Amino acid sequence: MPSAATVNLYSCSENSLRVRKFATMSPSKTTTDEIRIFTPIGQLGQGFSEEIFWDTLESGIDAMIMDGGSTDSGPGRLALGKTNVPKAGLVRDLELLTKGCHLYNVPVLIGSAGGDGENAFVDACVEIIRDCIKKNGYRPMDILSIYSEIPKDLIRQKMKDGLIIPCGGAVPELQDSDVEAATRVVAQMGLEPYLKAMEENRGFDIIVGGRAYDPAPYAAFCLYKGFEDMGLNYAMGKLMECGAQCSVPKSREALAIMRRDSFDFRCLDPKSKCTVTSVASHFLYEKTRPDVLHGPGGQLHLNDAKFEQIDNQTVRVRDAKFHAEPEGEYTVKLEGARIAGYHTIFLGALRDPILISQLDPWIAWIEGMVKSQVRGFEYEVKIHRYGVNGVMGPLELDTSVGKEVCIVGQVKAATQAQADQVASMTKFGFTHAPYAGQLATAGNFAWPLTPCEISMGPLAEFCVYHIMRKADPIGLFPIKVELFAGANTFVQEVTTHKPSLKISAPKSAKKYPLEPEPVAGTCYLGDIASVLRSKNSGPYELTLDVMFGDQETYERVKTSGVLSAESIAKMYKISNKDVLACLFWDPAMAFKATIKRPQVSGGFGESDTHGSQQHIPLLYTTLPWGRT
Template sequence: MSPSTKSREELKIFTPIGQLGQGFNEDIFWETVESGVDAIIADGGSTDSGPGRLGLGLPNVPWSRLARDLEIFAKAAHLYHVPSLIGSIGGDGENAHVDTAAEIIAAAVKEKGYRPLKIIKIYAEIPKDLVRQKLADGLVGPCGGGVPDLTEDDIKSSTRIVAQMGLEPYLKAMRENPDFDIIIGGRAYDPAPYAAFCLYNGFEDLGVNYAMGKIMECGAQCSIPKSREGLAIARKDSFDMIPLDPKSKCTTVSVASHFLYEKPRPDILHGPGGALHLDQTTYEQLDDRSVRVRNAKFVPEAEGEYTVKFEGAKVNGFHTIFLGALRDPILLQQLDPWIELIKGYVSEKMDGLGFDYDLKIHRYGVDGVMGPLERDHTVGKEVFIAGQARASTQDQADQVAGMAKFAFTHAPYPGQLATAGNFAWPFTPCEIPMGPLPEFCVYHIMHKVDPIGLFPITVVDATGDNTYVHQPRKLTAGDTKIKKLESPQTYWLTPEPAAGTCYLADVASVLRSKNSGPYELTLDVMFPNLEVYNKVKRTELLNRETICKLYSVSDSQVIASLFFDQAMAYKATIARPAVSGGFGETDTHGSQQHIPLMYLTLPFGRD
C-alpha cells in the first residue's frame, strides 16, 4: 500500500468493532470492504477493565477470538489489498501480545495459502531504568487529579510498564514500508493509528484526524442505538460519521456527546504530543443517518516538550472470593451488626496463624455497586453478597474466605427461625480461588520524550504461496436494505416525583458514568434538545455542590464540573474512591455510578 500520487479528496476508514476480539458482523464487514475502503483500523484495548491484563500479562479476550478477527483482516489484505492498523493489541499492548498477534497472522497466511503479507510490529514496553531516570530528573507527574505521585516501589513492583504511543511511530512505519499490509501496535493512544493514516495520505489537519479517530476508535458506539461497525469519510477540513448497521443512525447530539465519553472533560482532550480542542467544533446532520464534523483543533506541545502517558500494574497478594445471597427478612433487618459479628469471628479464628489478611464484604442491594459513594442504604428483599479475601498466598486467602463463607452460612442472629443456614450460594465449591491480585500502580505522564525512539519497529514478512482460491460470498436477500428504526419505549422511574417536579432522568437523553482512567470517574448528562437543555441549565442545580452532596465527596475531589453546549450536555468528574480493579472494587468499569444523578429532582414537571 502506498499513498496516492494524485491529490485525494477523501479517505474511507472502516472500523468493524470498538475493541478487537469482541466480534463483528461478517456480512457488514465484507460488504463494506468490497465496496471500497482505504483502511481497516481497530483499537485493541484500554485500562477500562482494570489492571488484570497489564498486571498478569493476559489478553483482554481469549486468543482464539482475537485470532478470528486478525485472520479476517489478513484475508481482506490478501483479496483486496486493504491495509489494517491496530492499536493496543491484546488489551494492554505489551510486547508479547504484539508478537503473538504477528504469529497468528503469519500462520494464517501460510495455512490458507494467501499471498505474502508485510507485517509491522511496534513495541510499547519501556525500560524501568528509563522511568527511574525521568523520575529523578523531575520529568514525571501524575496523569489526573486522583493519581498519587510515582514512587520507586511503584516502578520496582510493576510487572511491566507500557507507554502510550502517538501517531509518530505509525507514520514512521508507513513511510519506511509503503508496501505494508498490517501494522500491529502495542499500547497506543486510541486515535493515533487513525491520525497517522490520514497524515500519511496527505491529510494534514490533525484536529480533523484526531477528532475522527476519537470517535471511530469505539466503532459506531456514537450511533443510536449504539452499534459496532462504523465508517468515517475523512476530508481535508471535516469528516463524516456513518454507522453501518442499518438499524442505527448518527445524530449531531449522539456524535458530539461521544467526545464526553470516558474523558475528564469534553472540550480539551489531552494525548501524546498535544491536545485536541473541541470548544468550537460543529456538527451537521447530512441525512437521517450520518453527521459531518468540522472545526476540531489540535494544539501541539512546544518542540522538545513531547509527553506520553505510561501505565503499570503490580501483583498485590492472592485473593479468593465467595458469592451468595441473603433473603431472610429477619436477618436483613440487622444486616450491619451481623456482618460485623462475622468479621469478628473470622478475626478470632485467624488470630495466631501468623499471617495478615484483608476481608471485604460487598453488599449488592445495599451499597455494593457504589461502595463508599452510596448515600441510600435502604435494604431490599434480597441482598447479594460478594466476599473477597486477600493474603500473601493463595492458601491463606482460601482459609480466610472459607472461614467467612462458613460464618455467613451458620452465624446466629436474634429472632432466628431458619436454623438450617442463612446463605444461598449458586456455585460449588463456593470459595473460588482467583489467583494473583493485580492492582494499578503506575498511571503517569513522562515529559521530554522521543516520540519515535521510545517505540521500536520491526518488520515481519509472512510467507505464503498465493494458492488460495476465493469463493465469492453469497448475499442473502435484503442484505442492503435499511431497516426501519424502532420507536423507543418510555420508562418512568419509581417512586414518582412530587407533583410539579421531575427527575433528571425523566428529561435526559443520555445519563451515564464511566471510568476516565483508573483513578477518576466521569459523569455525563445529555439532553434531547436546546429547550430542555437550557431549562435544566437555568435551574443551576447541576454544579459542584450537587455532585459533592450526591456522591459524598469533598470539593477537592471534584476534578471537573461544566456544561458543554455543543453536545447539550453537563459533565462532572470526580476522583475514584478506590483505584479501578483493586482490592475491594465494586464497579471496575465505573458504568453503574450514575444512579444518584438520575434521581436529582428538578423544579418543573415532565411535560
Template sequence: MSFATKNKDELRIFTPIGQLGQGFNEDIFWETVESGVDAIIADGGSTDSGPGRLGLGLPNVPWSRLGRDLETFAKAAHLYRIPSLIGSIGGDGENAHVDKAAEIISEAVQKNGYRPLKVIKIYAEISKDLVRQKLADGLISPCGGGVPDLTEDEIATSTRIVAQMGLEPYLKAMRENPDFDIIIGGRAYDPAPYAAFCLFHGFEDLGNNYAMGKIMECGAQCSIPKSKEGLAIARRDSFDIIPLDPKSKCTTVSVASHFLYEKTRPDILHGPGGALHLAQTTYEQLDDRSVRVRDAKFVPEAEGAYTVKLEGARVNGYHTIFLGALRDPILLQQLEPWIEKIRAYVDERLDGLGFKYDLKINKYGVNGVMGPLEPDHSIGKEVFIAGQARGETQDQADQVAGIAKFAFTHAPYAGQLATAGNFAWPFSPCEIPMGPLPEFCIYHIMHNVDPIVLFPIAVVDAPGDNSYVHQARVPKLATVKSASDTKVKKLESSKKYCLTPEPAAGTCYLADVASVLRSKNSGPYELTFDVMFPNMKVYNKVKETGLLTRDTICKLYSVSDEKVIASLFFDQAMAYKATIARPAVSGGFGETDTHGSQQHIPLMYLTLPFGRK
C-alpha cells in the first residue's frame, strides 16, 4: 500500500531537523506526527565540515546520535505507518553509512518489538573506472569557477567517489516498493527526496517540488528566529512553509532569503538533471507565521544530457597541530620576522633527515580567520597561534610540530625581558597528532549519465514480532516565563551593537543598515556573501549608491575580477549576493575557516555615503 493516495490535493511533509543526528524537540516531533503527516524527510549530509568525512570514512555525527534519530523514525513508521526518506546519510552518503543505518533500524525493530519494516537502501558510490572513462570521453567538467580540471591522479588517490543522486532513484524505489517504510539514501541532492515523494503522489510541478525541498532540507532555518522543526504543505501549484516551534515565524523575506543561503547565486540553482529558476517566484504571507510560495520553475537538461555532481577526497600525508598564544608586546612588534626565524630553525634541525614536510602557522588576531583575504594586518594585544605540521608519516609530522612548538616557546627576540618562555599553551601535551590529513580532490560534474542505473537499490526486510506495547505519551509542560523575563529578552533582542571605530559624520557602515550580513561556503571551492536589508527603502537606498559591485568585492578581498563568480541583487529577498573562488579548498592543509562563516567582516565596514538615520 502507499501511504498517501494519489488523488490528494495536498501533502504534509515534516522535517524535524536540518541535519540528521543533531537532535530535535521530541514533543514537537510526536505532536506533529500524531496530528497527521504524509512523510518525514530529512537530509543527513553536507560538505560544510570539510573533507574529513569523505576522505576518512567517518560519519558527520557519532552513530549513537544518528541512531537515536533513526530509531525515532522507525517508531513513527511502526505506530503510524508514516514513511521516512533520508538523503546523504552519515554526512557523505558513502555505501558503508547506508548499510550501517539500515543495521541500526533493523536492530531497533527487533529490540523494541516493532512490526516488520521495509527498508530501502540506495547507494551512491561509483567506480573509479567509470569516472576515468568519462574523463577520457571529455564528459567531466569542474563544478564552479574555483574548481580545477580533474586529473587521473585525483581519481586514483581518492578514497572513494560519490555521485549526488537526483529524484529518480527515490522515485524508482517507491514505485517498485509502494509499501516501503524507510528509504536510506546515499549522497543525494538535498531536495531530491522531497521532489521524488511529491512526484510519486502525482504532484508533477518539479519547480514547485524542488523549491519546497530546497527550503525544507534545512528544517525551519528560514524562520525568525531560525529553528529546527518545519512543516511543508505541498499543493499542485504552491507550497506553504510553517515553523513548528511556537517562538518562530516565517516571513516572505525570510523564506525568499533562504534561497541565497550557501548558494552561488539565488535565482538559478543547478542540480542533477536541470536547474531551478526563481527569478519570478512569489511569496505570500498567509498569517503571522506561515508563507505560501508559487511560480518556481524547473528547467530540465536536454534529453540524454543528464548531469550529476561527483565528490571525492583523499589522504595527503599526516598532520600534527599545536595551539597557544603570544602576549608579550615586545615580541608582537616583531612577530613576522620572528616567525621566519623559527621556520629557519625548523629547517636547520630537520636538514639531512631525508623527508619532506610542510609547516603552516595561522595567527588568529592578525590574519588567522581570513588568511589571504584579510585587508587589515594590524596586531592586537595578543595573538593565538594554530600551528599545523604535515609529513608523509605521523612520526614525521610529530617531529616537525615538536621542534616548531619548542622554538615558539624558547626562541629569543630583540629586547626580550621574559626569558622563561614566550608561548602560552592550554593543553598538555601541546603537540596533538591528528592522524591522516584529508583534502577534497573531486568536485566535478559528470555529463550524459543514466540517473537511475548509477544508483543501485537494495531492499531490506527488517523482521519484527510486533510485540511492542505502546504507552501514551505525556507531553512536557511548557515553562511559564514571567513578564519581566519577556521584557528582558525583548530589550536584549532590540539592542544595537555599534561597530568601532565609528564611521565619519554623515556616513554609516553597511553593517549599520543590514538586517543580515553573512558569509558561507558554497561548496568546497567557493565562498559566498549575503547582505539583506530590513525594508525596501533601505534596500533601494543602498542599491542606488552603486557601491555593491564586483569591483568593490575585488577591492575588499584583494581578488581579481575572474575570481568573482557572482555579483547581483535579488529583489525578492531585498538582498545583495556575491560569490568568489575560495583562496584554498575547504578543510585542506593550512585551513583558517573551514565553514567559511567568518569572512564577511570587510563588507561590514563598507562605508555608505549617508547617515544611519
C-alpha cells in the first residue's frame, strides 16, 4: 500500500502531457441540470453487450461506473486472495472500458476491484489497463488507485477504545484472535475518497477503487458534478450498482439520468422493461430492511420515496432522503476472513428405496464407524442430503424423501492429508455399509466423478464483519495517481463493434401453479406473488422478500395477518428473537423479513452460500383466498 495520499510516478516531460490534457477537460462543477451515468454490467468481469455499450457511448454519457463484486459468494476469495471472476473476464471488460474512455473521453469509476477489493486486485486491474493503453497506442491517461486494506494495529487500537461493534444482531463481538487470524481486512469506503481523488485530479480518466460501499462511486460522481441531493445520489447508486438486475426479465446494461429533483432509471436491453414495482423492490435486495439502508457516513431513508412510470423501460425516482451521521461519528464496515483448516468433499447419490427409508440412522452408523477408526487428530464431517434437507438444512420443515437423494459429503481437518483420509473412509462407508433388508450387495453409492474424493484446499470462514466508529473517511484510504503515457497512435477501425448474440429469457404464456393444489378456498403465497425470493443480507443474515403485482392483492395479504414475525419464526423453526426485521413496505407493495442465518455464509457445512434457495416455506404459505 502506498504510504502517501498521492504519488507522482512520471517525469517532467510526461507531466507536460498531463497539463495539456487537463486544459481540454471540463471542471468538476458544472451548470448542467442533467448528467447521464452508464453501467454496462453489475459486476465487472461478467461481460456485457458490445452493441449496447457502443450505442450508449455514441448517444452521449458523462461517466461509466460499475461495481466489482462483494462478499456474497462467501469468505473464500477474501481469505485466499482469489478474484471473483477469471482474469480473462477482467481483461475483456477492462479493455472495452479503456477503449471507450480513449475514444469518447468518458471517465470510468470502479468499486470493489476483483470482488473483495484487496490492494493486490486494485493493482492487477490497473496493470491490465496499463497494458491495454500500451498495446493499442491509446492517448495518455490518468489512472487513480484507491486502496482499502486496513492495518490490524489500527483495528486493535479501535477495539481498545471501544469503537468496534458487530454489524447487526447476528454477528458476534470481535476478538483479538479474529483480527490476528484474518488473512487481510478491508474497509468499505464511502464516497469521500472518490470525491477527493476527482477533485485533486480533474481530468482523470479511470479510477480503480478497493472495497467500496456499492453506491459510493455513483454518489461521489454526482457530488463532483454539483448534484448535492445525497438522498437521490445514493438511491440512484443503489439501483445502478447491480446494472439492470431490477428489469423484467433481468438484464445487464442500465442508464441513470440524474436531475436536481429526481433521476430516471432505464434498462437498455430492448427485450427487458422496468416497472415501478420492479425498481422499488430492488431496495429490498440484500438488505435487512428496505426503508432504511445503512452505509458509510449515514443512512438512506426511502419511506417517502416516489416512483413514476415514464415509459416501458424507464422509472423516475424522487424524494429519497439521506441522513448523515453527526460530525466525528463516521462509521465504516470492516470485512475479514481466515483459513480454518482444509477440506475434502465427495459427491454421489442414493436410489435404493430400502436404503432411503432408513437413511438417517444408516448415515449415523457410517459416521460412528469412521470415528472409531480415526485416531490422533480432530476432524468434522458434514453430510448434505439434497432431496431431504440439503438446501435448507435446519430451516427445512418438510423432510419427506423422494426417489433419489444426492449426497455431498464435506470433511474438515487441520491438514489436507487428514481431510482426504476421513473423506475416503466416509465415502467407502457410503459405498459398502450394510443396512437392514439389503438386497443390492454390490454397492450403495452412485458417484459421477473419479476420483470421487476431491481435495478442496484451505477452508475459509468469515471472522470480521464489524463496524468501526469514529473512522477517518479519507485517511483510511490512500490514493495513488499515475499517468500512463500512451503513444496516441491508435487508429479507429470503421466498425466499432460487432452485434452481440441475442439471447432471450425463456418465455411462458401461463402461470405455473404450485403442486400440490391448495385446499379449496385458499391459495399459496407463491401463486399470487410477483416476486418471492431469499438472499444473504451480509454473511450473518438471511432476508426474505415478497412482492405483489397489484395494490388489491397486496392489501389483502397485508390485512390477512398471515405474514408476521411470529409466522416467520414458526415456518423457519427459529425463535422470535432471531427474526431481526419484519415489515410491509408500501412503496414496493412488498413484505420483508430478515432472520439470523443458521450457518454463517460459506463456512464449514454450508448448504446455500448465496442464500437464494431458502424461500420455499414462504412459497407454500397458505392464505384464505379463492383460486383465480
